[in-house]
Amino acid sequence: MPIYISASELLLGAGDFLTIYLFGYMHRTFCEKRKYMIDRPWLVPIIYLLDWCMLFCANLQEIPPLNLLAMISSYLIPLFLVYYVKSFRQLTNFLFYLVGVMATEIVVGISSGYLNNEMGFRTQYERITPQTALLMNFIEMILVLFICRFGSKEKDRKSDNMIFLLMAMPFVSVALIVVDMFVLAVGKYENFNSGQFLRMAVLLVIVNIAIFVILEKYTELMRQEMELVQEKSRLESDAYIMQIAAKNMKERLQSAETVVQKDRMMRHDRRHFEALLYQLLEDGRTDEAKKYLSERLALEPKGIQKYCENTTVNAAVSHYIAWAEKEEIQTTVSANIPVGLSVDDMELAITVSNLLENAIHACMKLPEKERYLKLTAKYKNQLLLEIENSCEGKVPLDEDGHPFSNEKNHGIGTRSVVSFINKTHSEIYYIAEDNKFKVRMIL
Structure with missing residues (x-):
């Protein structure tokens, strides 16, 4: 039995493929690949291909909650399988992306007429035109490139607790959109106001852009402050090391100076010692001369x-x-x-x-x-x-x-x-x- 694919399903599959590719791009930008994945590079495309299949099959059901769950899963599954997740920031960037995509779908949905009070729990993909799909895909690419270009690549968890409230904002935005879409789906809006939905979408996008900018600026300031603290610590450590080394060097110089002074004194007394030694040998007192000479040699400093x-x-x-x-x-x-x-x-x-x-x-x-x-x-x-x-x-x-x-x-x-x-x-x-x-x- 032949399998027929409609134009809307073809557009949906191509859009999902682009989404998975953009997810992979975000993963590579903000995360480090696991060692066993580096050793098995053939496994990575297989994981992303299966990820696309899951997202595409879920979207074919045309159930908005299932679509959202599939999108979140298709981002998180390869992220945790292929890469190390060392900071909450890597998850927050996805939430910013999700807010932008959902707001875009609201605007496009209202403009194309499939977002209304009679939509229920169904996504009407057949009403999406190729032009509309291309527009949504273009906005999605711009959004990912913006996040990857300006998003912090910081992989240290130290800053996570300090900026937790700012990082929670995109999560709250996603929750607001989901609640409103749910209320709309069950028909609780007796008088559907498309302008209200548009204003909400635009407002959430503006607020999240502002939060994203503040978050990145604050992170940069924190990073600079941490670098200054580390530099100060390094300078103090270097100064301490130099102080200890200088103390040891001064002791060596003092020892060298002591040897030089002792050598000068013995050189000054040498003429008298040689005269004494000569006299002892003249008198035949050889043993006594040897004794004095031995004692003298023992006192002779080792020269520098x-x-x-x-x-x-x-x-x-x-x-x-x-x-x-x-x-x-x-x-x-x-x-x-x-x-x-x-x-x-x-x-x-x-x-x-x-x-x-x-x-x-x-x-x-x-x-x-x-x-x-x-x-x-x-x-x-x-x-x-x-x-x-x-x-x-x-x-x-x-x-x-x-x-x-x-x-x-x-x-x-x-x-x-x-x-x-x-x-x-x-x-x-x-x-x-x-x-x-x-x-x-x-x-």
Whole structure:
């Protein structure tokens, strides 16, 4: 037996297909796809196709409550099956869409004559012309594009409670339209006033547009405020880290200065000691001379290796190179870092310390024979500093090109380095290769 499809059913099926496509567009705009759907992309079109079948079959019954329920279900079912729903905002956008569509149908229904006091619980699709269907579809597309263009993409639930009353407005609007349509369907309006329905539809659309604009503006202000709070927290954290690092660096500088002073004193007394030692040897008192010499050598301070002219940076380099050598790391240093740079010497020394410390930690994960660290610094109008070290595998970099680690209490040094780079308007580049890592800094 052949199946005949009327023109009105064909228009209805095409309109429902467009509706499902627009629903999918809204889903993609405001939501993130579930992982198992990403792994099975063929499943997504099947879900939407079945969704269209459900909507089309329900609309063929021409029962307004069933039509509304089918529209709501056809939006929610693929939304929860295919995507993550992380905020009420994603549902509110659909309610704004629903208000616009229902108001449009009221206006078109009154204009075409199928919305009247005798309609009952039937939708008269045969009275909808192709021109009317195209107009409704066009308005539907404009509505979805407007919501997707200006609607907030915020996926954080923190703002939901604060704007709950504003988000409830489209729900109230839908409820008002449904109640009025129900009253009209059961014939409770003895004197049907089409102007009253038109005014209600236009008023609800205007109110919901105003609520939508206020909601988005308020959300944007909240987002900016949250960003300011986060930025303030980050700056306070960076300042605290820099304070701790500066304190440690001052202690190293004081220790270095103590060593230098002690070395100067011993150099001053050396002439007298050498004269005493000579006299003891002249007198044949060899054992006594050895004893004094042994005691003198025990008191001899370990000198600070001079790697560059900048005393503050040199103290940091000397400390970490000594540590590296103690850990059996082969070190190579060629550093031309002068005094009088345009950046603060203490902050530069802290930054170099963080980079060297990260390099040493990376080397210590390898066997001793594979450990090496190279520090190169050249100055000509600007300072170019490069640190290269061996490492285990390939160091992962984040989206900004900075190294990161999931280990607890890691990443503080990198944040301190980034803070220094941003403050001094300098540049830094991390280069991760197999079993080798480089960092280049230009000041």
